[in-house]
Amino acid sequence: MKHFVLFLTVVFLGLFLAVLNRTDTAAPNSSLPTVRVFGYASFTGRWGPGPALKDLFEKSCKCKVEFIEGSDSGILLQRLKIEGESLGADVVVGLDQFDLSKAVSEQSWRKLSLGQLDVYDAVKPALANSFFVPYDWGALTFVARKNELMRMPASLDDLLAPELAKKIALQDPRTSSPGMQFLYWVIRSKGEDEGFRYLQKLMSQVHSFSPTWSTSYGLFTNKQTKLVYSYVTSPLYHEVEEKKKDYVALPFNEDLPVQFEFVGIPEFCRHCDLAEQFVNLMLSNEGQKIIMEKNYMFPVMKGVMENTSFAPLMNVKTMQQVEILSSTEVDRLLRRWTEIRRGDLN
Known part of the structure; x- marks a missing residue:
């Protein structure tokens, strides 16, 4: 009986040490901050730019990126209003010019400090809002x-x-x-x-x-x-x-x-500095190339689309005015x- 009790003691001690070791090993990963990105389905989905941007960002941010999905921008805005703060939305991706006034009336947003952006002339009228910046257009x-x-x-x-x-x-x-x-x-x-x-x-x-x-x-x-x-x-x-x-x-x-698609950072963001870094990644040459090739939209930043199959498609007759309706x-x-x-x- 004593041998049996000793055997059980050794077994349980081994299990305890194994669990303790597993916990210690997992601790660094579990302590990483999680940047939550609200986005529409074709952005966050398997074939969209979201996963590639996530992988690229996680290589340098010492954080994790988690996507929270809405099927389209209208539904995304509704979900943001209902549960954005409770879920911890840090970045919102995919609002267009008709969503901005409603977004501002329903939520508070952080002003973006992105400096001078070298964008195409067609994009410049979409830079008027200090809370949102366009990341692609079509x-x-x-x-x-x-x-x-x-x-x-x-x-x-x-x-x-x-x-x-x-x-x-x-x-x-x-x-x-x-x-x-x-x-x-x-x-x-x-x-x-x-x-x-x-x-x-x-x-x-x-x-x-x-x-x-x-x-x-x-x-x-x-x-x-x-x-x-x-x-x-x-x-x-x-x-x-x-x-x-x-x-x-x-x-x-x-x-x-x-259509211009915008990204913004809610005032209630939990990881605001990381959120701004994610926005900067979206506007970098590498990020813009990912968005162009995965979203099949025009990039906003110059130097990304030239000498690609996207460039000739810009030669269409479009409305010149960018109107932000109330x-x-x-x-x-x-x-x-x-x-x-x-x-x-x-």
Whole structure:
């Protein structure tokens, strides 16, 4: 019996020392600060720029990066409002120019001290806000498959052609950033009242208004629609990633809208200095190259895009003005759109 008790004592002592050793070994890693980055799904996901930026940052920051995901910028902003502080959001990635006023009205943000940024001329108007800085941008239009339509649309009015009935994939502007971009494009191209009358006619042409860009684009790639509202760089994605050259971004008579994607640091950040370092990484040449090649968007910093397949795609006719609409104005436009969607507008 004594031998048995001695045996158990040795066993338990060995287990205790093993656990103690494991705890000591793990302690340095567990004590590392965790920088939490709120971002939309295509940024934080496996194929987006998020994982590559995380790996690059963790090599030098003596920290860990954790992503908290929202499916699109509109949903991301809602999640930030509800649980951002409790989850410890340090960086918010993916708000566009239509989200900024609402973001400022709902949260407090740290001013960014990034110095003089050598950006493209098209990006300079987007630098006016001291709380947010753009990290990429892109022009939006409709994407089609080559040789699938007898006549490719060349204007907004062409989208009303009978052969396109229920063949157009759009995004819901209440939840999707590209969806709001399309609403803005129509209103600025046609004027508000005429634009909403046009949208009323367009309702019967739309296959569906998806809550996110990725859902609508999935309908298009699965050949459930003939057109999808997307980015001029979308065909390049298919060419590079899938070796397919049968997609085309359509040039329109109307100047194309431009979307800027911004990054900001909430005032309630827990690791604010690390958050600013992460923002600086996103704006570095290496970070910008990752974002360009993974997000398939134009970089904001000069010297990154030159002599790449992205450069020729900038030669599209775009709106010159970068307008930051107030949250009240955005809500008003969305209410009018909702009335049309419900069929309440006469």
